[in-house]
Amino acid sequence: MRPFAYERAADKASAIATLAGRPGAMFLGGGTNLVDLMKLGVAAPELLVDVSRLPHDRVEALPGGGLRIGAAVRNSDLAADRAVRRRYPALSQALLAGASGQLRNLATVGGNLMQRTRCVYFQDVTTPCNKRQPGTGCPARSGHHRDLGIIGTSEACIATHPSDMAVAMAAFDAAVHVEGHAGARVVPLVEFHRLPGEHPDRDTALEHGDLITSVELPALSLAARSRYRKVRDRASYAFALVSIASAIEVVDGMVTDVRIAFGGIAPRPWRAWRAEASLRGGPATEEAFRRAAEAELAEATPLPGNAFKVPLARNLLVRTLLDQAGGGAL
Numbered sequence: 001m002r003p004f005a006y007e008r009a010a011d012k013a014s015a016i017a018t019l020a021g022r023p024g025a026m027f028l029g030g031g032t033n034l035v036d037l038m039k040l041g042v043a044a045p046e047l048l049v050d051v052s053r054l055p056h057d058r059v060e061a062l063p064g065g066g067l068r069i070g071a072a073v074r075n076s077d078l079a080a081d082r083a084v085r086r087r088y089p090a091l092s093q094a095l096l097a098g099a100s101g102q103l104r105n106l107a108t109v110g111g112n113l114m115q116r117t118r119c120v121y122f123q124d125v126t127t128p129c130n131k132r133q134p135g136t137g138c139p140a141r142s143g144h145h146r147d148l149g150i151i152g153t154s155e156a157c158i159a160t161h162p163s164d165m166a167v168a169m170a171a172f173d174a175a176v177h178v179e180g181h182a183g184a185r186v187v188p189l190v191e192f193h194r195l196p197g198e199h200p201d202r203d204t205a206l207e208h209g210d211l212i213t214s215v216e217l218p219a220l221s222l223a224a225r226s227r228y229r230k231v232r233d234r235a236s237y238a239f240a241l242v243s244i245a246s247a248i249e250v251v252d253g254m255v256t257d258v259r260i261a262f263g264g265i266a267p268r269p270w271r272a273w274r275a276e277a278s279l280r281g282g283p284a285t286e287e288a289f290r291r292a293a294e295a296e297l298a299e300a301t302p303l304p305g306n307a308f309k310v311p312l313a314r315n316l317l318v319r320t321l322l323d324q325a326g327g328g329a330l
């Protein structure tokens with residue numbers, strides 16, 4: 001690991017100002033991803049500005065019924081929060097499906113959103129990787145890509161975003177609050193992570209020095225009956241092959257509202273807009289759920305090693321919505 005300096009941010013203004021003048025500086029949350037990347041030689045910041053102790057460590061009720069989640073809230077605390085468990089259970093389930101207890105005790109909301117792909121070529125500095133070193137190529141296409149993306153990918157990159165938490169947030173129309181030296185702004189979570197296109201090195205809509213201060217969840221009554229399901233190689237301590245966050249409201253056999261997002265299949269949490277549109281106003285039947293999944297996945301471009309994710313994602317959507325629409329326990 002290259003030598004680096006460490007500072008604990010006194011407040012958000014000084015944290016933002018420090019990064020604005022230092023291209024080689026990075027924010028530090030719990031360090032569970034960034035420090036690993038530093039050990040691997042993928043990241044080499046000269047200065048870490050620790051933002052994990054800023055007073056963005058609360059989950060607060062918003063007027064009108066939503067929640068404001070501070071960027072420094074630890075993943076364990078968010079998963080255990082009573083309001084989250086009662087009103088957005090898929091978010092709590094997604095967090096608990098990720099990493100391990102020790103990691104969740106350290107990991108922060110801001111760091112979780114900003115964590116980088118687990119693509120083995122990205123993490124191995126002895127191999128080319130367009131995300132790590134633009135223009136060097138993508139060996140994953142002809143190499144190991146079983147865990148990688150089937151939709152939203154590009155010729156340059158097929159990496160997936162690994163966060164479970166962000167998938168639930170995407171389903172609930174979360175908004176990411178950001179402050180930088182140019183001021184404050186709000187980025188919808190579904191637009192926060194970029195699709196790779198020609199520039200897979202840029203993961204998110206943030207500029208250098210932008211600090212995530214909170215994530216807001218709007219009031220959404222449907223979310224109280226939401227679920228998160230994750231398919232993975234091991235029952236715990238493994239990233240998703242495919243995951244889903246969903247909520248559905250059915251009245252007299254018809255779908256009145258629905259939210260669906262996938263994880264593990266795309267460079268960002270994949271909000272299933274097409275599946276939702278195909279379901280709203282129609283019957284809540286297995287056939288309709290299957291058609292919705294097929295509409296969503298029609299543009300998938302899987303490779304030989306990850307083509308299994310297409311039927312897996314379809315079956316996961318059908319099974320999960322059937323369980324939810326029937327009111328059955330998962």
Ligand SMILES: Cc1cc2nc3c(=O)[nH]c(=O)nc-3n(C[C@H](O)[C@H](O)[C@H](O)COP(=O)(O)OP(=O)(O)OC[C@H]3O[C@@H](n4cnc5c(N)ncnc54)[C@H](O)[C@@H]3O)c2cc1C
Pocket residue numbers: 026027028029030031032033034035036051071072075097098099100103106107108109110111112113114115162163164165210211212213237238239240
């Ligand atoms: C063995 C292992 C298994 C894991 N399994 C899973 C899993 O199954 N599912 C899952 O979702 N995750 C998993 N993770 C990833 C884990 O969730 C992330 O490492 C963690 O959420 C990152 O949060 P952090 O606070 O530690 O971020 P850090 O490592 O501190 O930072 C990550 C990035 O976020 C930036 N950052 C931090 N805070 C802010 C902020 N406020 N504003 C702007 N930028 C910021 C940093 O500069 C850095 O670029 C696993 C990790 C490990 C090591």
